[in-house]
Amino acid sequence: MSNTARRRSSATWLLLAYLALAVYASLYPFWPWTWPPGMDVWGLVGVPWPKRFQVFDVQANLAGYMPLGLLAFAAALRSGLGMRRALFWGLVPWPLLSFAMETLQYFLPGRVPSLGDFVLNSAGAVLGVLLGLLLNAFGGLQRWQDLREYWFQPHCAGALALLALWPLGLLFPPPVPLGLGQWLPHLRSLAIDALQDTPWALQWDDDAVQDLARALPPGLEAIATALGLLAPSLLALSVARPGWRRLWLVLGAGLLGVLTSGLSTVLNFGPLHGWAWLTDATWPGLAVGGTLAALFCALPRRLCAALGLVSLSALIALVSEAPADPYMTQSLQAWEQGRFVSMYGLAQWIGWVWPFAALAWLLGYVGRREL
Known part of the structure; x- marks a missing residue:
């Protein structure tokens, strides 16, 4: 097995930590869980488009999912999974996660599900992957690996x-x-x-x-x-x-x-x-x-x-x-x-x-x- 395949990336641990924080931010305050009044099961499939956007919400939703796309892409690539799998892990899971979080917000009266948030989250993940591709193309990921090997011992992710x-x-x-x-x-x-x-x-x-x-x-x-x-x-x-x-x-x-x-x-x-x-x-x-x-x-x-x-x-x-x-x-x-x-x-x-x-x-x- 090659050294690249055996490599443990610190991006993997950062991704798991950031994923937990993203779920926390999406479902806070976690209580009370109630069934949406007047809504049947099929009504949960669709998420409404917001009537208006606030600048802070646009920035937060767009920037909030960028690290997920970037970290997932970098972790997969530096762990030896190859470019195709890195693109898959950077692009596919996070729109699904965002849609799941928006749907669960139906059950929290203090939160408002929004199709706009889903679109912005998905776009943020795509921007994160594009940033990862740009860093990889200019050798940024390899430079980080060289820097890590210069300062730290193996098994330090x-x-x-x-x-x-x-x-x-x-x-x-x-x-x-x-x-x-x-x-x-x-x-x-x-x-x-x-x-x-x-x-x-x-x-x-x-x-x-x-x-x-x-x-x-x-x-x-x-x-x-x-x-x-x-x-x-x-x-x-x-x-x-x-x-x-x-x-x-x-x-x-x-x-x-x-x-x-x-x-x-x-x-x-x-x-x-x-x-x-x-x-x-x-x-x-x-x-x-x-x-x-x-x-x-x-x-x-x-x-x-x-x-x-x-x-x-x-x-x-x-x-x-x-x-x-x-x-x-x-x-x-x-x-x-x-x-x-x-x-x-x-x-x-x-x-x-x-x-x-x-x-x-x-x-x-x-x-x-x-x-």
Whole structure:
């Protein structure tokens, strides 16, 4: 079997992640599921044409499916499936997915199925494939493969996909700078709602609620920030090739985390507050995290992966004790539902899931025999 056929493409993992996000954006808020009033089974086959288009909806639907076409085409081509199969996977599944999502929106009163959305989604997938063909014709995909082989070891597709998703998760302001993975308050709310009016209903006293709402001490906040920078750095080091390029990867991770956090603050609270998140607790955390990551550049890949597991576990434990941002809810009230779903809702889900996905990948990676 050729090396091309055995190649694992990071585009495959990015495609699966983006597919989950596209389904989420199409079916949010997922409740309540009701049969459309006055509609029979055959009425579900047709999707109505919208009476008018909004500029944001046109842009979102057209651009939203472009990555699906591009990633599917690139993943199939770089995995050795050939041009015909790459064109098939880039063009055929996504109009079918869009039509299925528009049909399911009949059952969600808060969503409006639209034939225009289907047409724009399909056109977006075609544009993604055309972009992939253009990149392939000019050697863009091969250049990416050469760049990947220069910087990273084999079997790094999952890690590269996670590293690409990490800054997207930071776009939704985390409870602590760079602190992703805060599930505890949301799980608590889901458990209370699910068990309400049952014999197993949860009763949270005021002290417990106040404990969850109490801000982290500055020292713990600095440690959480350091771990938030250290975790993706160790993930990159676990698949990086030896030499000075490992230090460049650490510096790039730090710069990307700082710039993305600043962009998130600008988007939510305005340009005047872009660097307000750099507090007396944040600066020491960034310094400690960056210094440790630079020192760990000299360690073997397996040890970096093991330290990454420890860092992620500690990060999840710390951010679970941090309160949610009290100003975030007020900021989101200024956004329309569609824009929230398209941007912040997806970024929030990435921020929740990313540390757990990285933990799962590192656990499998540490146990590989080829290391």
